[in-house]
Amino acid sequence: MNFKRDIPSRTYSGFALSALFILTIFNILLESGVSKTQRAGDALLALSGKEGVANAVTSVVVYFRGFDTLGEIAVLFIAALGIGLMLHGDRRTEHEESNYILQKASKLLFPMIMLFGVYVMVYGHLSPGGGFQGGVIIASGILLLLISDGSFEVPHAVISVLETFAGISYVLIGLIGLLVLDKFLGNFLPNDVAQMGRLFSGGIIPLVYIVVGIKVGSEMSMIVQNLIQRSDDD
Amino acid sequence: MSSIYFVALPLLFGFATPLLKRFGKNGVAYASTAMQAALFLLALNLAATSSWAVEVISINPPLGISFILNGASLFFVLLFMLLMLLFSLYYLGLRKEEPFPDENKFFILLNMLLASSIGLVLSSDIFNIYVFFEIAGISAYILSAYRKTPKALEAGLKYLLTGMVASAFLLFGIALIYIHLGSLNLAVLSGSFHTLPFNMKLLIGLLLFVGFGFKVEIFPLNFWVTDVYEGADPLIDSLFSSIVVKAYLFVFFHILYLFMPASPFAPFLLLAGAVSMLAAEIIALKQTNLKRVFAYSSLGQVGLIFAVLSLESRMAVEAGFFIVFAHSVAKMAIFLSLTSVIHAHKSEEISTLKTLNSPMITVTFIFSMLSLLGIPLFAGFVGKFLALKSFASSGEFLVLGIVLFASLVESIYYFKIAGNLFGKGERGAKLRLAPSQKAVFSILILLLVAVGTMPWLYSGFLHNASAAMVDTATYANLLTGGLK
Amino acid sequence: MMIESLFDYFNQGYVIQSLVDTGSMILFFIGFFGLLTQRHIIKIFMSISVMEIAVFLFFIGNIFDVKFTAPILGDGHDAFVSMNDPIPHAMILTAIVIGMAVFALGVSFAIEYYKLTGKTNINDISEMGER
Numbered sequence: 089m090n091f092k093r094d095i096p097s098r099t100y101s102g103f104a105l106s107a108l109f110i111l112t113i114f115n116i117l118l119e120s121g122v123s124k125t126q127r128a129g130d131a132l133l134a135l136s137g138k139e140g141v142a143n144a145v146t147s148v149v150v151y152f153r154g155f156d157t158l159g160e161i162a163v164l165f166i167a168a169l170g171i172g173l174m175l176h177g178d179r180r181t182e183h184e185e186s187n188y189i190l191q192k193a194s195k196l197l198f199p200m201i202m203l204f205g206v207y208v209m210v211y212g213h214l215s216p217g218g219g220f221q222g223g224v225i226i227a228s229g230i231l232l233l234l235i236s237d238g239s240f241e242v243p244h245a246v247i248s249v250l251e252t253f254a255g256i257s258y259v260l261i262g263l264i265g266l267l268v269l270d271k272f273l274g275n276f277l278p279n280d281v282a283q284m285g286r287l288f289s290g291g292i293i294p295l296v297y298i299v300v301g302i303k304v305g306s307e308m309s310m311i312v313q314n315l316i317q318r319s320d321d322d
Numbered sequence: 323m324s325s326i327y328f329v330a331l332p333l334l335f336g337f338a339t340p341l342l343k344r345f346g347k348n349g350v351a352y353a354s355t356a357m358q359a360a361l362f363l364l365a366l367n368l369a370a371t372s373s374w375a376v377e378v379i380s381i382n383p384p385l386g387i388s389f390i391l392n393g394a395s396l397f398f399v400l401l402f403m404l405l406m407l408l409f410s411l412y413y414l415g416l417r418k419e420e421p422f423p424d425e426n427k428f429f430i431l432l433n434m435l436l437a438s439s440i441g442l443v444l445s446s447d448i449f450n451i452y453v454f455f456e457i458a459g460i461s462a463y464i465l466s467a468y469r470k471t472p473k474a475l476e477a478g479l480k481y482l483l484t485g486m487v488a489s490a491f492l493l494f495g496i497a498l499i500y501i502h503l504g505s506l507n508l509a510v511l512s513g514s515f516h517t518l519p520f521n522m523k524l525l526i527g528l529l530l531f532v533g534f535g536f537k538v539e540i541f542p543l544n545f546w547v548t549d550v551y552e553g554a555d556p557l558i559d560s561l562f563s564s565i566v567v568k569a570y571l572f573v574f575f576h577i578l579y580l581f582m583p584a585s586p587f588a589p590f591l592l593l594a595g596a597v598s599m600l601a602a603e604i605i606a607l608k609q610t611n612l613k614r615v616f617a618y619s620s621l622g623q624v625g626l627i628f629a630v631l632s633l634e635s636r637m638a639v640e641a642g643f644f645i646v647f648a649h650s651v652a653k654m655a656i657f658l659s660l661t662s663v664i665h666a667h668k669s670e671e672i673s674t675l676k677t678l679n680s681p682m683i684t685v686t687f688i689f690s691m692l693s694l695l696g697i698p699l700f701a702g703f704v705g706k707f708l709a710l711k712s713f714a715s716s717g718e719f720l721v722l723g724i725v726l727f728a729s730l731v732e733s734i735y736y737f738k739i740a741g742n743l744f745g746k747g748e749r750g751a752k753l754r755l756a757p758s759q760k761a762v763f764s765i766l767i768l769l770l771v772a773v774g775t776m777p778w779l780y781s782g783f784l785h786n787a788s789a790a791m792v793d794t795a796t797y798a799n800l801l802t803g804g805l806k
Numbered sequence: 807m808m809i810e811s812l813f814d815y816f817n818q819g820y821v822i823q824s825l826v827d828t829g830s831m832i833l834f835f836i837g838f839f840g841l842l843t844q845r846h847i848i849k850i851f852m853s854i855s856v857m858e859i860a861v862f863l864f865f866i867g868n869i870f871d872v873k874f875t876a877p878i879l880g881d882g883h884d885a886f887v888s889m890n891d892p893i894p895h896a897m898i899l900t901a902i903v904i905g906m907a908v909f910a911l912g913v914s915f916a917i918e919y920y921k922l923t924g925k926t927n928i929n930d931i932s933e934m935g936e937r
Contacts, residue, residue, distance in 0.1 A: 110831050145878070149895075151381075163453075271380060273379055467915055470922075487854055
């Protein structure tokens, strides 16, 4: 067997160019030394304790930088919209019958995956996890069902209602914060430090994360279904 | 009256659109236009007060995100709301005959584009700016590929690829900024950016230049622009050239003024802008596709704005803002007219203008082109005159010469297009325009002529805007003082 | 004893930083090289994605302080002291989701384009050009 093949000249020039570029960056980075500046994150870490939330990353994602999270779910929403726009209406009618083990095992695993996803979503402010992580787990459960059962379709009306409700409630929570506290996305629900570690702590933070989880789960399910090209409607 | 509403309301509308579908097939269109009209009135209301306003989100700055409303951002907010409202009114007329397929999705994307453009102008946190870049970008990618023809999909793919590369570099720059300076707030960063060693400043500057440069359409990085404009629907091109690229320009120069005022890099930026304008105008000469020729014209004007704003003096910024206003209004008029022409004639070549039979569109074309050239009595004249004056007073005579030569080249192909409009020959059927479309064209022409003949009515407003843009000291104190 | 001194050596700031910088720059190089030389559109998307991942690795690695722990209470930690910075984690979460969303969108454009024209080579995707 002959493994030699023609390497086009653009590969050499590409290699040289990118090596030059990366080595320059690398040189500058190594010159800079270890940086030990006082960072904004340390101050936020101290503030997070006052919000009564055990997971500092959650309080940063949902509350201190909650506006970025709002923007991020807007991006996910628009991406799901675009994928639905591009790929809808192409129903692949013939599909192979999947493996026997896959069929039986997925029916066993699916409720457990969904339960785990909901758990990760709801406990996001107490342990590592949160809305995005839980939503993606739920979508992976749906993907399992889509792969194992050729005729399964995610019910479009339910997903659409869930997604709309979740999106509207995120912005409404922000606007209520604006009206009550004069700060968009301010924390207007009770958040005593004494409650830290319990399920109902941290004010709006678990609420917002659950809303984010519902939206991410429903959107990822729609994206996955569109990419497998099973959808008949957008 | 908070400036959050400009971003929160279109976002809310976008999320709630599947619900509004239930109010009949006209519900979404009219609701969207009504909301944009309300926001425009809010912007006019805010324009009456001229002080700086800080809108806090979640927690006080500098640890949290905030929106800063000063003269400069207010100018852009007003401009974007006005243009988007006119666009919606035009579309209400267009949809009676030829609505976009899947119209509800179109309105969601439109409102997301509006929210993110305004968010870019108002935000004071560099990562928040990155998120708004992504929202604007993803809406723009889908809008350019909306028709799903091979050309449109190619436009969407090219836009998306360059956008992804730009985001990767921008994120690298933001990561370096946070690692070495420890904050994401623009005011805090403006105070501490100069403490970095020169190599790190150069690296961060280059990364941010590449990251922003793709979007700002500056010379080596604007190879994608004309293909995207040609593949997308001309209705969408009007949004791109009059709203989206202006928001990106504002962010680029805002960050430049805050981080590196009076830097040794400014002459390179000046030259890049001038070369960008010259190259675009020269290549425009041999184009025969209407969308493409006006895309090159857009590139040229954006290069001019880039060159003027890199002078960093208050007069230069005022000149830049005048050109921004004139260019946005003129390009919106041109591309909306092109939409009517292309939909009626089904052809995109310049020669199709020979059969155009519509006095309103002909007048719109002529007035817009005269304004873009900088002929006196039109809005473009004030901007170009102030720009040339700024170049001269900074001693940049080479750039002055390049800009004048490029304007000469521009006039050549504008006269060629105008010749097609007035040529003798068989005229086609009369192009019918809906009443709202006629109203939109009249308002756009009126704006061009009014600002051109009576610039003193607006120069006070733009004086405040340009002063606010270069006033980085007040900006820094405003946020680190921790208002509210 | 030797294991402990080895750990102590690696736990010094500049050693970890150099390792992270080297690794993430190699990854960035792979992504950039792919971006410049690959012709299949999905491979170009993957190269850009690898570049983004390199930036994430670089970012988290440089903020990471080895002696500190994750910023979550529980398991014996009662207060937010000597914990790592939570802001990069939040930023990277956002950036990962955004990168994934744009990638999925790009793949759907490429699929639709392929269905219409059958082309995947970026050199062939040039219906428009200078006339």
